[in-house]
Amino acid sequence: MARIHFISGLPRSGSTLLAALLRQNPRFHAGMSGPLAGMVGALLAEMSGRNEFSLFIDDAQRQRVVRGLFDNYYADCGAEVIVDTSRAWCARIGAMAQLFPDAKVIACVRHVPWIIDSIERVIQRNAFSPSSIFNYSPGGTVYTRANGVAGTDGLLGYAYDALKGAFYSEHADRLLLVQYETLTTDPARALKAIYEFLGEPAFAHDTDHVDYDATEFDQRAGTPGLHTVRPRVAAIERNTILPPDLFRRFENDAFWRDPKLNPRGVRIV
Template identity: 30%
Template sequence: MTASERKTIYFIAGLPRSGSTLLANILAQHPRFYVTPTSGIVDMLVQVRNGWDTNDAFRAMDRPLSERIKADVLNAMLQAYFAHTDRPVCFDKNRYWAEFLEMGAALAGGRDNVKVLVTVRDLRDVLASFERLYRSTSAMGQLPQEAAMALKFKTALGRVQVFTDDAQPVGRAYNAIRDAVTRGWRDRMHFIDYDALTAKPAETMAGVYRFLGKEPYRHDFDHVEQVTFEDDSVYGFKDLHIIRQKVEPQPPQWPKVFDDAVFQSPVWKTVEGVAQFWKLYR
């Protein structure tokens, strides 16, 4: 692959249920941008990185040479993932990129080349969205979390506790974002508030283009065609990654989804305390 064929690759990370799929499909309107659905390439890169150092043949090599070849292989993997598209600017969407920005910098040619779009949303609405998905899915199916933690999943409060656990979607993504800031990546991260994106899409996308250093593009927010598709049954949910065609404000869901059985709990008080945590970093 020649230098002229190399893709410029940016990352999309953030909280679940915070508009990353919507953002991806808005970006996809740009004729030079290619966006992925939820991508597994970061998982593959991490597996190769970790496996490399446990392979006896690579361990027996000259160490600096082995490290150089490992970096070349990982870089080639990431570039090859986008070889099928002729669009020069690619966005890879995986909420856990925030955990691996050091590796991302090594593959991007340095820290200054790392740019991460981080979608965020009031954590109370993130949890309300998961609760609504549970209610729509549970009629005819069982979520993986329910199968693993059946008793705790019997109540709305229990489901809040499950989803905010460090090993579950909300807890892990929240921790990944906060730790990326702790590790010094704040200046390479651009937070995109779901409420701002849906209420003021033109203004919000203008901020995205400024962060990327790209010329603004006139998007059609009334007709966002969905071009990224995922089989949501793999994740155990129904309609997890389906977007509305028209970008418009969504009222807060949590006041109508939950009641005092949740609101008076210690775990909800903790959630309320960090519900809009990204505003601390402005």
């Protein structure tokens, strides 16, 4: 089977852009967040003690079943390197380390208030299309939406907690944090660090002609444009649409920016 690695981290932080860039390399397969992490969770739940027949399933069998899921899901993929994307992989970094001893996790991160801002922009842009992010509810305010995504089970809150768990875990050496700010202002440096981290030969990416289309998925989710990737990688300067007090609430949440909070020396680019 191909070598397996993962893209994880925070939402609205460049994971789809990164996948669109990596797939330019004919040796790589990458895409937006997919179903595999959820399927792994469903399998583990069905093989747990809640199943009356779990007495007949040991850990070795569980690992083989989950590994078989990867093998079969990507059976038709001819790439040498597969990079699967899900915010859940940070939460499962220990399990993936057992399944794939050489696997690495690229975690995309971004200054947190700008993540909230980006989500709110998508919602306001699609005012007549309720989003799956909020269970298709058309109500709420910018404050209730921010509280919802930042909550423990929210789009951002879950991913943030999973990232922190991986960052401080014994598997932190498998983790590379790619800041959205670096990816959009200096993509060559970000990609160089990624290839070195994965132990793969460098590839000349075209950051002026990037292509990725998830139109059908986004429309079905009630969030047209959610995974839109601009054809040219560039940082876009803009003012926030968040109220000042709401923006300030999340300003100090980028723990990875403080070297004193990085005791395991996680690589950050």
